[in-house]
Amino acid sequence: MVATAGSLEMRSVTKRYSVDGSPLVALDDVSLAVEPGEFLAIVGASGCGKSTILRLFAGLDAKHDGAVLHDGAPIVGPSLQRGLVFQEPRLFPWLPVERNVLAALRNSHLDAHARRSAVRDHIALVGLQGFERAYPHQLSGGMAQRVAIARGLVNRPDVLLLDEPLGALDALTRAHLQDELQRIWVRERTTMVLVTHDVDEAVYLADRVVVMSPRPGRIRDIVPVTLPRPRDRGDEALLRLRAHLLRTLAGTPQHAGLALHRAA
């Protein structure tokens, strides 16, 4: 099934922050369109504004120049139609897993019965059956992040925004959860926007990879990844794309030093 809703768009968006009185341009005239059902990844050095893009799409930051749109309508605040998963799972330690997921449904239009089944379905979707009654302190980091993903999806949003959700996990757990994310995306076809500093993760998961450069935050390149899924991490084409992306990234100011170092 092809999703019809879930497009995101930025038109000439400039976002300034004030850091200790001095202005900082987080995004400088950025335009970007995300197709319905697309998996888009955004990579870049820290300070390139990639998380700012997610916060604007989420509706957490209101003041900006230019237009930020969801299915053509301006985004003025958070919506249950757009889920967001943070780098930390942000679970409530006093609630067991199922009630942590339920917490995201507090203002949903679903009735109590539908909520319970939505919670059950999404706990199953992230592979946590049997842990409904477990408390966060009983979970590993990877499991906690699965709960966070279930929370992000349980409202069945058009769009899931992922802000370095696997960044704090160890390499094995991360690879495992990347597979899970890919499986979930293939099944749900929710539009996903993933911010990551991991180029491998970006090319493995995304339809397109946006490369950003910092100070001021700008889009440097957008690289399509047309390989079919499920993908193989060792695929030649994937590795070539990865090398290309790393070169592009290395050309950005933040990585210029790194590139020189490599050349030496």
Add this chain to the structure above:
Amino acid sequence: MATISVPDRPTRARGIQFAPPVRLIGIGLLVPLLGLAAWTVGARQGWVPPQILPAPQVVWDTFLELWQSGDLLANTLISLQRVLFGFAAGASLGLLLGTAMGLSRPFEAYASVLFTSLAQVPALGWIPLAMLLVGIGESLKLIIVAVGTLVPVAWNTRAGIRAVPSGWFEAASLWRYSRAQVVWHIVLPATVPQIFVGLRYGLGHAWLALVVVELLASSEGLGYLLVWGRQMFQLDVVIATMAVIGAIGFALDAALAAIERRLQRWQVASP
């Protein structure tokens, strides 16, 4: 699909531990028992005149006598009633005040200087002023107990609210929580541990303050019983009453601790 098998299993908690285990209380009783033994020996050997330190057996007999006559129970119930009403009033006001200061920056700006300064005055320091305002009747006891409770409860409630991680508020705004939902479903449960710290301090202060007020200005209650025993030079009454005061203070704290554990079964059982 490539699957990587990962030991993604949780460190299963070994059930909830109902601390403190009986065993630890047993250890805690060791020192008082040693004291009791020294006291018994001392009294028997006549180290201290019996008018000043009566033997444990005498104190125990007096305790039974006071119990059978109903004096002890009557005075204990009066003191307990005072402390519970005063504590309830002080804790409610303290919760309200602490919540308001924790949630509202403007309110805190107005209240905090006054509150912080007044909090420096010990509850007992309010006695002279309160005596002039309300006399030495029941309201004096309630006011002093309430003040003793209010300060630590308000203080800890505010600190607890301030310590709620901002990330939860962000998550709540994504889920379109109203302000009331944020307070009820996030701030309150997140603050419960710290509120209980305040309540336990508050109850301890309340009990101390009450006994002192009863010493100074009362014709009934356990504090009064202490004064009466001293005036009659019946140190056995004084010591028996002190023991009851201590035991009740201990029991009150243990009761709050038990409620706290029930409310916080989710907490990691600390080793």
